[in-house]
């Protein structure tokens with residue numbers, strides 16, 4: 001008996017909900033700045049602001065990519081010494 005197996009699609013393709021690019025709600029720019037911000041209760045958050053208009057966009061999840069980005073961009077944006 002022939003054993004026909006349909007091709008299985010790998011599930012590695014990310015669903016569209018996962019990797020939506022963040023855009024500024026004001027000017028729709030995707031050029032965003034991620035910087036560390038420490039709250040009064042000493043928790044750290046990655047603050048996303050728009051490079052173009054400077055508007056606060058959201059707080060980003062602290063995944064390794066974002067953390068690395070925030071490390072870099074906090075330095076380059078930092079007036080805080």
Ligand SMILES: [Zn+2]
Nearest residue numbers: 024027050053
């Ligand atoms: Zn903007």
